[in-house]
Each structure stands twice: as C-alpha cells, then as structure tokens.
Amino acid sequence: MSTSTAIVVAGEGVVAAAPRGRRPRAPRRFRMQSRLAPLWLLSPAGIVISALIVAPIVFLIFTSFTDFDQRTLFTGEYEGVGLEQYARIFADPRFWQSALLTLLFTAALVAGSLVIGLGVAHLMTKLGTTMRYVVTIVLIFAWGMPNVASAQVWNWLFQPGYGVVNWMLAQLRVFGDTTSLSWWNSPALALLNIWMLVVWQAVPFIALTTYAAQTQIDGALVEAARIDGAGEWRIYFSVILTQLKPTILLITVLSIIWDFNVFNQIWLTTQGGPENATATLGVWAYLTAFNQFRIGTGAAIAVVTTAMLTIVSGFYIRSLLRSGEDL
Amino acid sequence: MRTSRIVAIGAAGIVAALALSACSSGGSGGNGGNGGGSGGGAEPGTIDAPDGAGKTLTVWAMTGDLSDDTLAAINKKFETDTGAKVKVETQQWQDIATKITTALATDTPPDVIDIGNTQVSTFAASGGLADLTDYKDAFAQGQTWLGGLVDPATIDGKLYAVPSFAATRTVIYNKKIWADAGVTTAPATYDDLKAALDKVKAKNSASDFSAFYLPGQYWYAGLQWIWDAGGEIATQKDGKWVSGFGSDQSVQGLTDWKAFQNAYSSVASRTLNTDKPDQDQVFADGKAGAIIANSWEIGAIQKANPKITDADLGTFPMPGVSGQNQPVMLAGSDWGIATKSKQQDLARYWVKLAASPEIQNEWVFGKDGWIPNSTEGIKSALDSGKVADLTQAFFTAAQNSKATPASGNWASLEDPGMKQFFQSIASGTKTPGDAAKAWDTTVDSTLNQ
Numbered sequence: 001m002s003t004s005t006a007i008v009v010a011g012e013g014v015v016a017a018a019p020r021g022r023r024p025r026a027p028r029r030f031r032m033q034s035r036l037a038p039l040w041l042l043s044p045a046g047i048v049i050s051a052l053i054v055a056p057i058v059f060l061i062f063t064s065f066t067d068f069d070q071r072t073l074f075t076g077e078y079e080g081v082g083l084e085q086y087a088r089i090f091a092d093p094r095f096w097q098s099a100l101l102t103l104l105f106t107a108a109l110v111a112g113s114l115v116i117g118l119g120v121a122h123l124m125t126k127l128g129t130t131m132r133y134v135v136t137i138v139l140i141f142a143w144g145m146p147n148v149a150s151a152q153v154w155n156w157l158f159q160p161g162y163g164v165v166n167w168m169l170a171q172l173r174v175f176g177d178t179t180s181l182s183w184w185n186s187p188a189l190a191l192l193n194i195w196m197l198v199v200w201q202a203v204p205f206i207a208l209t210t211y212a213a214q215t216q217i218d219g220a221l222v223e224a225a226r227i228d229g230a231g232e233w234r235i236y237f238s239v240i241l242t243q244l245k246p247t248i249l250l251i252t253v254l255s256i257i258w259d260f261n262v263f264n265q266i267w268l269t270t271q272g273g274p275e276n277a278t279a280t281l282g283v284w285a286y287l288t289a290f291n292q293f294r295i296g297t298g299a300a301i302a303v304v305t306t307a308m309l310t311i312v313s314g315f316y317i318r319s320l321l322r323s324g325e326d327l
Numbered sequence: 328m329r330t331s332r333i334v335a336i337g338a339a340g341i342v343a344a345l346a347l348s349a350c351s352s353g354g355s356g357g358n359g360g361n362g363g364g365s366g367g368g369a370e371p372g373t374i375d376a377p378d379g380a381g382k383t384l385t386v387w388a389m390t391g392d393l394s395d396d397t398l399a400a401i402n403k404k405f406e407t408d409t410g411a412k413v414k415v416e417t418q419q420w421q422d423i424a425t426k427i428t429t430a431l432a433t434d435t436p437p438d439v440i441d442i443g444n445t446q447v448s449t450f451a452a453s454g455g456l457a458d459l460t461d462y463k464d465a466f467a468q469g470q471t472w473l474g475g476l477v478d479p480a481t482i483d484g485k486l487y488a489v490p491s492f493a494a495t496r497t498v499i500y501n502k503k504i505w506a507d508a509g510v511t512t513a514p515a516t517y518d519d520l521k522a523a524l525d526k527v528k529a530k531n532s533a534s535d536f537s538a539f540y541l542p543g544q545y546w547y548a549g550l551q552w553i554w555d556a557g558g559e560i561a562t563q564k565d566g567k568w569v570s571g572f573g574s575d576q577s578v579q580g581l582t583d584w585k586a587f588q589n590a591y592s593s594v595a596s597r598t599l600n601t602d603k604p605d606q607d608q609v610f611a612d613g614k615a616g617a618i619i620a621n622s623w624e625i626g627a628i629q630k631a632n633p634k635i636t637d638a639d640l641g642t643f644p645m646p647g648v649s650g651q652n653q654p655v656m657l658a659g660s661d662w663g664i665a666t667k668s669k670q671q672d673l674a675r676y677w678v679k680l681a682a683s684p685e686i687q688n689e690w691v692f693g694k695d696g697w698i699p700n701s702t703e704g705i706k707s708a709l710d711s712g713k714v715a716d717l718t719q720a721f722f723t724a725a726q727n728s729k730a731t732p733a734s735g736n737w738a739s740l741e742d743p744g745m746k747q748f749f750q751s752i753a754s755g756t757k758t759p760g761d762a763a764k765a766w767d768t769t770v771d772s773t774l775n776q
Contacts, residue, residue, distance in 0.1 A: 069453075070428060070449070070453040070455070071453040071454050073428060073431070073432035073453075073455070074431060074432060074453055074454040074455040074666055074667070075454045155603065159595075159599075159603065159604070160594075160595035160596075160597075160598055160599060161535055161593060161595030161596070161599070161604070162535075162595075162604060177534075179534065179535075179595070180534070180593065180594035180595035180597075182595070182597070182598035182599075182754065184598065185597075185598045185750065185751075185754050185756060186756075271742075271743040271747075272743065273743055273747040273750075274747060274750070274751060274756065275747070275751065275756075290425045290428075291424070291425065291739050291742075292736075292739045292773065293428065293453075293739065294776075
C-alpha cells in the first residue's frame with residue numbers, strides 16, 4: 001500500500017467531515033445550492049473510491065459467506081455457507097498463533113519505527129544545512145524505493161554464502177563465522193530480519209513528518225524551559241514531545257495500519273516460513289486464498305483481520321479526535 | 328460532539344479502506360461459457376487449420392522450457408497455415424500456480440498455456456482448462472504419450488492438456504575438478520560416488536566449495552532418495568490419499584539424503600534453492616564439483632562460463648543406496664487451452680502442431696535436447712544416433728521415473744511447503760522423523776480436502 005494514497009484519503013476524511021459544524025449559517029436562498037456543492041466536489045473522488053475500494057470490500061465480505069474456490073473462478077459456481085468459514089478459522093489453532101504473532105510484530109514494528117524516526121528527526125534539528133540536506137535525500141531514497149525491490153535487495157544482502165551483511169558480520173569477529181548463516185531458517189532471526197527491512201523503510205516518513213512538526217515548535221517554549229533550569233533530556237521529553245503529540249498520534253495510527261498489513265516484505269523473503277513462524281494474518285490469508293485457493297476462507301480471514309485492526313486503531317482514533325478538538 | 332462522531336465514522340471507514348485495499352480481489356466470477364465449441368463445419372474430433380486471418384493467438388511459455396527457436400518453428404508453421412499471428416509471453420516460475428489461476432479466470436485469458444506436469448491436475452480438476460477428450464486422437468497423431476505427462480492431465484478419464492516434452496535429472500560433474508582429485512571414471516554405485524566425492528572434498532578446502540552442490544530446498548532431487556529407499560509421496564487407499572513421508576522407508580531415505588547433503592554440499596546451501604544463487608552459476612564458477620540438474624542446464628552452465636566445453640563435463644544417472652539408479656521425477660510440461668479462450672479452434676491447431684512428431688523430433692529433441700513426449704519419440708531419438716554422450720544419461724534415467732500424485736490439490740503443497748519441509752531437515756531444525764510426521768498431517772489434510 002502506498003503511503004501517499006493513505007495520506008490523501010485520510011486528509012479527505014477530515015476535510016469532508018470537519019466544516020459542517022463550523023460553517024456560518026448561509027442566507028436562506030443559497031441553502032440548497034451550498035448543501036449540494038460539497039457533494040459535487042466530492043463526487044470524483046467518491047466514485048473512484050467506491051469503484052476501487054468500497055465495491056471490492058463489499059465483494060470480499062460477501063465472499064466470506066460462500067464456499068468460493070478455484071473452481072468458482074473458472075465456472076462462476078458457488079454456494080452460500082453462512083458462518084461456516086468463520087467457524088473454521090476460529091477453530092484453527094493456526095489462526096490464534098497467527099493473530100498473536102501479528103499483534104506482537106505490529107507493536108514491535110510501530111515502536112521501532114517511531115523511536116528511530118523521532119530520533120532521526122531530533123538529530124536533523126541539530127545538524128548544519130549541508131548535512132541536513134544529505135540526510136533528507138538519503139531518507140527520501142530509502143522511502144522512495146518500492147518495497148518489492150527493497151525485499152529483493154534484502155535477499156541479496158542476507159543470502160547465505162554470498163550475502164554482504166553476513167560477510168561483514170563475520171569480519172567483526174564477534175558472532176563467529178556468519179558467512180553461511182541463514183536468517184530465514186530460524187524464527188527469531190527471520191522476524192528480526194523482516195523487522196529491520198520494514199523499519200528501515202518506515203523511518204523516513206516518520207522522521208520527515210516529525211522534523212517538519214518539530215521546526216514549528218515555538219522556540220520561546222524551549223528557551224523558557226532552559227531558563228527554568230531544565231536539562232536537554234527534560235526539555236525533549238517534557239516540552240518537545242508534548243508539542244509533537246498530535247503528530248505522533250497521527251503517525252502511530254497510520255503506522256499501525258501499515259505495519260499490521262505488511263505483506264510484500266514477508267512474502268518475498270520468507271514466504272511465511274520457517275514452519276509458519278512469520279505467517280502473519282495477511283500472509284496466512286494469502287496462502288489460504290491464493291496458494292490453496294480456498295478463497296472463501298481467505299476472505300473470512302481478511303474480514304476478521306480488518307475487524308481486529310479497527311478495534312486496535314479505535315483507541316488511537318479517539319485520542320486523535322480529542323487532540324484535534326483541543327486545537 | 329456530533330462532529331466527532333461523524334469524523335469517527337469517517338476515520339473508521341478509512342481504517343477499513345486502508346486495511347482492505349491491501350487485499351486485491353480475486354477477479355470477478357463471470358460465467359464460464361463453454362467458449363468456442365467445435366469449429367463450424369469441421370468433423371467432430373478432427374483438428375484442421377482454421378482461417379485465422381487478422382487474429383492473434385496468445386501463448387504463455389515458461390522460462391527454461393522450449394527454446395525461442397523451437398517456439399518460432401511452431402509459430403512459423405502455424406502462421407503459414409492459418410494466417411493468424413502468435414504472441415508468445417514468457418512467464419517466470421515464481422508463484423506460477425497463482426499467476427495461471429488468475430490468468431485463466433479472466434475473460435481474456437492466454438489461449439494456450441504451458442503448465443508443469445506436476446501442476447496440471449490442479450487446473451484440470453477445477454474447470455480452468457478446456458476438455459480436450461473429443462480431440463485426443465487428433466492430438467496424439469498416432470503416438471503413445473508418456474504416462475508421467477498425460478496421467479496428471481487426465482482426470483476421471485477426461486483429457487485436459489496435451490504433453491509437450493519430458494525431462495529428467497541426472498548428475499552433471501566437472502571432469503577437470505574430479506581429475507585433479509584423482510577420479511577419472513564416472514561412479515556406478517552409491518559407495519563409488521561417495522568415495523569419489525571424498526577425494527574431491529579433500530582436494531578442495533574452500534568453505535564455499537561443494538563437492539556435490541545439493542541445495543536443501545531442492546525437493547525434486549530430495550525425492551529421489553525417498554523413492555530409492557522404497558518410500559512414496561502419497562498413495563491412494565479407498566479413494567483417500569495417505570501421505571507416505573512418515574513411513575520407515577521414507578524417513579530412511581530422508582536420513583540418507585540429509586547425510587549426503589550435509590557431507591558434500593556447502594553449509595550455506597542447506598537453506599537455499601537452486602535459483603538464488605543459480606546452481607548453474609555456482610557450478611560454472613568452479614564452486615561445485617557436481618550437481619543434480621536437467622539437461623538444459625548444460626547449456627546454462629556453458630553460457631555462464633564459455634570456457635567450459637562439452638569435453639569438460641560428464642553426466643551419469645544418480646546411483647542409489649539400493650544398488651540401482653535412483654528413480655527420478657519425470658518432469659516436463661503439458662499444453663493446456665483456457666476454457667474461456669474465444670479462439671478454441673486456433674488454440675487446438677497450435678497445440679496439435681506443438682505435439683506433432685515433426686516438431687517433437689526435429690526441434691524439441693533435435694534442437695533443445697528434451698525428451699520427446701511419446702515412447703515413439705524416445706525410440707526414434709535413440710535410433711537416430713543423435714543423442715549426444717552428455718544427454719545419454721538423461722534418457723537412461725528416464726527409464727525409471729515417477730511423478731507427483733495426480734490430485735488437484737497437490738500443486739499447493741509444492742511452494743512453499745515442500746521447499747520448507749526439505750530445508751528443515753537439511754538445516755537440522757528438525758529430525759527427519761519429526762519433520763515427516765508434521766508434514767504428513769499437512770499433506771493428508773490438503774490432498775483430501
């Protein structure tokens with residue numbers, strides 16, 4: 001999923017909803033016209049969204065109540081099976097393992113990318129102009145790389161036998177001879193490896209956004225804190241982070257959504273292995289729907305995943321709205 | 328408060344949208360008409376050149392299967408006879424089952440598809456490929472197809488694809504590396520082979536050198552040890568499939584395979600497949616004394632390192648612990664026609680040409696060195712005296728061949744399942760017995776669903 005689409009969509013939601021309550025009451029004769037105007041303005045985006053997002057979602061939910069499979073794709077035949085697909089996945093121990101893995105891995109990804117992203121943003125405020133440009137360009141390159149390509153590069157970097165990273169680790173002489181180390185053969189290393197890949201590409205967006213927000217903080221606040229005798233750490237945690245709170249909340253919500261749905265980086269490196277140790281809900285849904293072609297079951301997994309994600313994000317969305325109202 | 332509720336609904340919608348848009352829908356159902364039917368006026372069961380002026384036939388070929396020259400020879404004849412054009416689209420193997428399914432489900436699928444013989448039953452069983460039973464004799468053109476190619480394409484007595492070519496794997500070794508280690512004759516038994524490899528290993532001590540490069544995920548090769556020990560992938564009992572990996576014979580075969588792999592192949596190779604890094608490249612670079620490979624890989628090796636000539640290479644069928652040559656997987660491909668193709672008659676004619684004795688003898692065998700699709704073809708190839716010394720071993724190995732279970736659900740076990748199963752044994756994550764027991768459960772439930 002591309003970052004830019006998400007921002008545009010998120011932005012639209014806020015813009016679309018926000019003005020209603022605040023708009024000054026219009027003179028009576030213009031009322032009809034001004035009520036319809038937002039609809040007209042929204043319709044192009046609305047049509048695209050319904051065709052490309054809403055319609056597939058409706059179809060997906062519908063599919064999850066049927067026995068849609070490979071035969072259906074070719075012949076169009078299927079039967080409704082009610083809640084059977086849901087009963088099947090909830091009875092499968094793999095579902096609970098996969099769900100737990102997804103939650104923990106998402107938490108690790110979000111925490112990792114936020115901490116590193118905030119750190120880089122703070123670093124950029126301390127850098128000279130030239131270095132700041134260099135860092136910005138490097139970040140944009142990492143961000144701009146399609147994740148399919150970066151996963152491929154990762155495969156080369158960590159390849160047993162010929163991988164450059166393995167060779168460099170061996171040169172450190174700390175971990176022993178790592179030349180033939182297979183990162184994707186052990187659950188812990190496989191997860192660490194994918195974590196690094198995802199975080200590496202998530203940091204630029206977070207760093208650049210928070211850097212922009214951090215430059216907007218009134219210098220007087222920092223100065224006042226310093227006069228009051230606060231140390232640098234205290235200033236960062238009490239003044240700067242407090243001011244960044246709205247930005248951090250927004251980024252957290254987006255990160256949760258993106259990291260929950262990470263697929264390419266897992267599929268292109270481990271294919272969910274070894275022994276399903278990296279098969280998050282997304283990978284499991286793909287394996288079910290497009291490897292075993294039990295498409296109905298796969299659709300049910302996707303629906304449950306979305307429900308879980310909505311609940312997890314609900315808390316953050318509430319906080320986001322609260323902080324929005326304070327402004 | 329109202330504002331926030333509306334925003335909340337909108338925001339929740341966004342979450343749902345973002346979450347779900349990651350899952351692309353699997354294409355619309357559509358109604359699968361029995362496209363085409365038999366061409367107007369033609370006698371039932373015959374395949375004559377239809378008039379195809381102004382039409383274009385789309386053919387999906389797999390990378391590494393028939394060479395461009397062979398495809399061009401088929402296309403040339405086809406274009407002369409029908410006046411239609413042919414568009415060949417070459418596909419990569421990664422996630423191929425998913426790719427073919429998606430393609431067959433669209434309303435404008437490729438007309439003709441090259442499908443690996445181990446995967447063809449999936450598409451045959453599910454209605455993606457057109458029923459060709461009525462034309463069987465016209466396609467066969469008097470030949471007897473090889474069982475390993477036609478059996479998986481036959482479900483409940485109906486034919487869904489036409490054999491294209493066959494292949495087997497044998498050992499390819501670097502004569503120079505072996506001679507430097509003092510081995511000058513090809514081994515005839517498993518013990519001879521191990522003795523030879525011990526010498527090669529002693530002579531070359533580099534950590535990335537493999538006396539016998541055998542990647543851990545290379546399950547096509549690993550199966551040979553199971554079969555040699557008397558094990559089976561799965562057998563059918565009272566209409567139900569029973570996985571055979573956990574049998575004593577299979578576990579013995581897996582144990583032998585692991586010992587061989589660990590002893591003669593590099594540590595790095597335990598978790599790798601043949602593609603990354605390419606085993607032909609590894610061999611061409613002199614980092615491997617021997618590999619198990621298809622006949623086309625001889626060409627790939629020589630392309631990767633033009634200094635290696637036929638004289639530097641040797642081949643022999645892989646000897647087994649049992650004292651006989653290991654049974655090999657009969658690999659190869661079939662040509663299927665998409666049910667939804669709107670040019671059934673053109674597609675049938677193209678497939679008929681591809682399966683014809685002329686193309687098989689002159690191009691599939693003559694140019695590409697593949698094993699032809701019929702017993703008559705193999706005989707005529709051997710009689711022609713054109714089977715080169717290097718390819719002789721492939722024809723010998725083919726005489727003792729096996730295939731994967733003819734179940735529509737088999738293909739989904741291949742990738743990533745079989746790769747990860749063999750990897751877990753080679754790397755020592757699990758013992759052969761434990762890995763096989765766990766894998767049996769998956770194989771049973773998948774084949775019988």
